[in-house]
Amino acid sequence: MRRIGIALLQVLGVTVAVFALSALLPGDTAVVILGRHGTSEQIAALRERLGLDEPLPSRLLEWFGGLAHGDLGTSLLTGKPVAEEIADGLATTVVLTSCALGVILPLALAIGVLTGLRRGSPLDRAVNSVVVLLDSVPEFALGLLLVGLFSLRLGWLPATAAGISGTSLLAYPAVLVLPVVVLVCKQLCALTRQIRIGVAEAHTAEYASHARMHGLPERVVLFRHVLPNAAGAAVQQLARTVDGLLGGVVVVEALFALPGLGSGFVDAVRTRDLPTVQGYALMFAATTVTVNLLADIAARRLVPRREVAP
Amino acid sequence: MKRSATGGPIAAAGWVLLGVPLLTALIGPLLAGPASSDAGALHSPGADHPLGTDELGRDVLTLALGGGTSIVTMTGAALLLSYLIGVPLALLTVGGRQWASRLLLRLLDSLLALPGLLVLLVLAATGRRGTGTLVIAIAVLQLPAVVRIAQGAALAPGCGTALEAMTMQGESRPRARFIYIGRSILGPVAVDAGTRLNLVLYLMASANFLGLGLSSTATDWAVLVELNRDALFVQPWAVLAPAMLLVSLCAGVNLVVDGALSRRRTVRT
Numbered sequence: 001m002r003r004i005g006i007a008l009l010q011v012l013g014v015t016v017a018v019f020a021l022s023a024l025l026p027g028d029t030a031v032v033i034l035g036r037h038g039t040s041e042q043i044a045a046l047r048e049r050l051g052l053d054e055p056l057p058s059r060l061l062e063w064f065g066g067l068a069h070g071d072l073g074t075s076l077l078t079g080k081p082v083a084e085e086i087a088d089g090l091a092t093t094v095v096l097t098s099c100a101l102g103v104i105l106p107l108a109l110a111i112g113v114l115t116g117l118r119r120g121s122p123l124d125r126a127v128n129s130v131v132v133l134l135d136s137v138p139e140f141a142l143g144l145l146l147v148g149l150f151s152l153r154l155g156w157l158p159a160t161a162a163g164i165s166g167t168s169l170l171a172y173p174a175v176l177v178l179p180v181v182v183l184v185c186k187q188l189c190a191l192t193r194q195i196r197i198g199v200a201e202a203h204t205a206e207y208a209s210h211a212r213m214h215g216l217p218e219r220v221v222l223f224r225h226v227l228p229n230a231a232g233a234a235v236q237q238l239a240r241t242v243d244g245l246l247g248g249v250v251v252v253e254a255l256f257a258l259p260g261l262g263s264g265f266v267d268a269v270r271t272r273d274l275p276t277v278q279g280y281a282l283m284f285a286a287t288t289v290t291v292n293l294l295a296d297i298a299a300r301r302l303v304p305r306r307e308v309a310p
Numbered sequence: 311m312k313r314s315a316t317g318g319p320i321a322a323a324g325w326v327l328l329g330v331p332l333l334t335a336l337i338g339p340l341l342a343g344p345a346s347s348d349a350g351a352l353h354s355p356g357a358d359h360p361l362g363t364d365e366l367g368r369d370v371l372t373l374a375l376g377g378g379t380s381i382v383t384m385t386g387a388a389l390l391l392s393y394l395i396g397v398p399l400a401l402l403t404v405g406g407r408q409w410a411s412r413l414l415l416r417l418l419d420s421l422l423a424l425p426g427l428l429v430l431l432v433l434a435a436t437g438r439r440g441t442g443t444l445v446i447a448i449a450v451l452q453l454p455a456v457v458r459i460a461q462g463a464a465l466a467p468g469c470g471t472a473l474e475a476m477t478m479q480g481e482s483r484p485r486a487r488f489i490y491i492g493r494s495i496l497g498p499v500a501v502d503a504g505t506r507l508n509l510v511l512y513l514m515a516s517a518n519f520l521g522l523g524l525s526s527t528a529t530d531w532a533v534l535v536e537l538n539r540d541a542l543f544v545q546p547w548a549v550l551a552p553a554m555l556l557v558s559l560c561a562g563v564n565l566v567v568d569g570a571l572s573r574r575r576t577v578r579t
Contacts (some may be wrong), residue, residue: 147542
C-alpha cells in the first residue's frame with residue numbers, strides 16, 4: 001500500500017518537474033513558436049491565446065484538471081490533441097517492445113540457467129563474454145552495422161520500416177527483425193547475468209543439497225527449489241530491462257524510421273512542442289513506475305521471506 | 311591461474327578493441343588536422359580521399375581520426391564529475407543526521423524514475439542542450455547509484471571502530487572521517503567506476519546521436535553516424551567508419567573492465 005503511494009508520488013514529481021522545466025524555459029513557448037521574427041504584439045497575443053500569461057500555479061492546476069479528464073492538452077505543432085498523437089504511436093511501440101521482450105525472456109532464462117548450472121566452465125565464460133560484449137554497444141551503432149551487413153551487403157532484410165506502422169508491422173516480420181535484434185542484444189545481458197548468478201547461488205545453497213540428499217531428482221530440485229529462489233531478484237531486474245527497452249526504443253525507432261512513441265518523443269523535442277513533450281514524459285514515467293511497482297510486488301510474492309526495500 | 315590461462319585471448323581482444331579507438335581519439339586529431347569541406351559531397355573512396363567524403367564534403371578519414379576526442383573527454387568529464395559530487399555527498403550523509411540522509415536518498419531515488427535517455431530528451435526539449443549541460447546531466451543521473459555505493463562502503467563494519475581509535479589518538483574528527491573513510495571506499499568506488507564508465511559512454515554516444523549535445527556538424531563519431539546515415543547506401547564508409555570505431559571503443563571498455571573485475575574476484579576468494 002505504502003509502495004503504491006510512493007509510486008504515485010514519483011509520477012506526480014516527474015510531472016511537476018517536467019512542467020516546471022518547460023515553464024522556466026528562457027523565452028517561453030510563444031517565442032519558440034514564432035521564432036526570432038515575431039513582433040512583441042504577436043508574442044503577447046499568442047501568449048494570451050495559449051494561456052501563458054496566467055500565473056504558473058494556475059496553469060499547473062489547469063493542466064492537472066485536464067489530466068483528470070484524460071485531456072493532455074493540444075499539440076502546438078499539429079493542433080491535434082496530445083492524447084491522439086500518443087495513441088498513434090502506441091501500437092508500434094507496443095509491438096516492438098513486446099516482440100523484444102518475447103525474445104529476451106526465454107533466451108535470458110535459457111542462457112542464464114544453462115550457464116548458472118555450469119558456472120566457471122568454458123561454455124559459461126564464452127557465452128558470458130559475448131553477452132557482455134553485446135551489452136556495451138550503443139543501439140544506434142550496432143543497428144547501423146547490422147543494416148550495413150544485412151541490408152547493404154547481403155540484401156536480406158529491409159533497412160527501414162518507412163511507411164509501415166502499428167499492428168500492420170506484424171504482417172511484415174522482415175521489417176521487425178533488425179529493430180528487435182538490436183533491442184534484444186542491448187537488454188539481454190543484465191537479465192541473463194542476474195538469472196545466472198541467482199541460479200548458481202541457489203544451486204549450491206544448503207537447501208538445494210538438502211533436497212538432493214532426500215533423494216529428489218535433479219529436475220525437481222531445479223524447478224521447485226532453485227528457480228523460485230532465483231526468480232525474486234530476476235523479476236526486479238526484468239523491470240530494469242523494461243526501463244532499458246523504453247530508452248532503447250527511442251533510439252531504435254529513430255534509426256529505423258518507425259513511427260512509434262520514441263520517434264514521436266524525439267520529434268516533439270526537435271520541434272519544441274512542449275505539451276506533446278509533457279504528454280510523452282508523463283506516459284513514459286507512468287510506465288516505468290508501474291513496471292517497477294509490479295516487479296516489487298511480484299518479487300515479494302515470489303520470495304516471501306525477503307522484505308523488499310520500498 | 312586456470313582462469314588467466316583461458317581468459318587470455320578474451321582480455322587481449324578487449325585491449326585491442328579498446329586500444330585502437332582510444333589511440334585514435336588521443337593522437338588522431340594531431341595526424342588528421344582540421345576537417346575542411348572543399349571536396350564534393352559523398353565521393354566514393356579514391357586516391358584523394360582513402361575513405362571518401364561525407365554529406366558535407368569532408369574527408370571521412372580525417373573525420374574518423376578526429377571524431378573520438380569529444381566522446382572520450384566528455385565521458386571522462388561526466389564520470390569524474392559524478393564522483394566529485396557523489397562521494398563527498400555520501401560522506402556527509404554518513405556523518406550527518408539520520409533524517410537528512412534518508413531525505414537525500416529518497417530525493418536521489420526519485421531521479422531513477424525515468425530512463426536516463428528520456429531525462430536528457432526532456433532537458434533538450436526545454437532548451438537545455440549543449441555539451442556542458444549534457445555532461446552535467448549525465449553526471450547527475452549517476453548520482454543515486456554513486457552515493458549509495460560510496461555510502462555502503464563507508465558504513466562497512468570496521469569503519470566505526472577504526473574511526474574511534476583515530477579520534478582517541480587525537481586526530482580531529484572531520485580529518486579522520488575524510489581520510490580514513492575516504493581511503494576505505496576507494497576500492498568499491500573504483501570497481502563501480504569501471505562498470506559505470508560503460509553506462510556513461512553509452513548515454514553520451516546515444517545523446518549525441520539524437521542531437522542532444524554536440525552540434526550537428528561537430529566532428530564526433532556519434533554525430534557523424536547520425537549526419538551520414540541517410541547516405542549509407544551511397545557512401546557506406548561515412549557511416550561505418552565512425553560506427554565501427556565507436557562500437558570498438560564500447561566493446562573494448564566493457565571487456566577490459568569485465569576481465570579486471572573477474573580477476574579481482576578470484577584474488578579475493
